[in-house]
Amino acid sequence: MNDSNGAQVERRHSDRRRFLTVLGATAVAGSVGGGLGLHLAYAAETMTKEQRDKMTPDDIIALMKKGNERFLKGTEQPTHNYVGQQRAVANDQHPAAVILSCIDSRAPAEIIMDLGIGDVFNSRVAGNIANDDILGSMEFACKVAGAKVVLVMGHTSCGAVKGAIDGAKLGNLTGLLAKIRPAVEATDFKGDRSSKNLAFVDAVARKNVELTMDSIRASSPVLCDLESTKAIKIVGAMYNLQTGTVDYLG
Numbered sequence: 001m002n003d004s005n006g007a008q009v010e011r012r013h014s015d016r017r018r019f020l021t022v023l024g025a026t027a028v029a030g031s032v033g034g035g036l037g038l039h040l041a042y043a044a045e046t047m048t049k050e051q052r053d054k055m056t057p058d059d060i061i062a063l064m065k066k067g068n069e070r071f072l073k074g075t076e077q078p079t080h081n082y083v084g085q086q087r088a089v090a091n092d093q094h095p096a097a098v099i100l101s102c103i104d105s106r107a108p109a110e111i112i113m114d115l116g117i118g119d120v121f122n123s124r125v126a127g128n129i130a131n132d133d134i135l136g137s138m139e140f141a142c143k144v145a146g147a148k149v150v151l152v153m154g155h156t157s158c159g160a161v162k163g164a165i166d167g168a169k170l171g172n173l174t175g176l177l178a179k180i181r182p183a184v185e186a187t188d189f190k191g192d193r194s195s196k197n198l199a200f201v202d203a204v205a206r207k208n209v210e211l212t213m214d215s216i217r218a219s220s221p222v223l224c225d226l227e228s229t230k231a232i233k234i235v236g237a238m239y240n241l242q243t244g245t246v247d248y249l250g
Helices: 003-014 022-032 049-054 057-073 082-088 132-144 159-166 173-186 198-219 221-228
Strands: 097-101 120-124 149-155 233-239 246-248
Touching: 057 149, 057 233, 057 246, 097 132, 120 132, 132 149, 132 198, 132 221, 149 198, 159 173, 159 198, 173 198, 198 221, 198 233, 221 233
Parallel strands: 097 120, 097 149, 149 233
Antiparallel strands: 233 246
């Protein structure tokens, strides 16, 4: 690509909708005193520290919800200029949230919430369980880097949940599934409690999200403290593989 064509591409991308779109900025402007006015809707390639710091945790959750709505409607940001985003955050980053989600290839958080490079931290592990390493990562994301939302996102038809229900054993996977097993036991469900019953699988997946949130609060005084002072919000959600919707718990 020559310099002339490159300049044209950059101009076409310069006004595309990013994480702070007109829709999202309009939705939250009132709650932050207009601090995220429409002039930020066409701002730089990535979120700045000033933009992120002006938002509340609820503002950030609202923006992620709007991103999922765009994904469902097929009206995602017209073109994610990932190379431009990569360059913009090469020396610094100011993600608004940290997401703990499953490794399932069908549930990529950034895509289903129409996000770009630098918008969120994303920890992925089968069954979206929390361990010491993930907790440490979350503590870095929130306490050091300034993220304001911890989102634990499970999904329907989760293979890890099915494995935990069946008591599957396979190398190191055995120990991971054991961490999901408490959700199996704690799920109040009438009917077939097998992995063949997807209604039960999804109920366990939801309970697993709830127990993971409880575990984060109990095992990380750092995050619990931040939440108690309302500096962050710990929330849960379920992604539906069939419909594409992200439904928040509570």
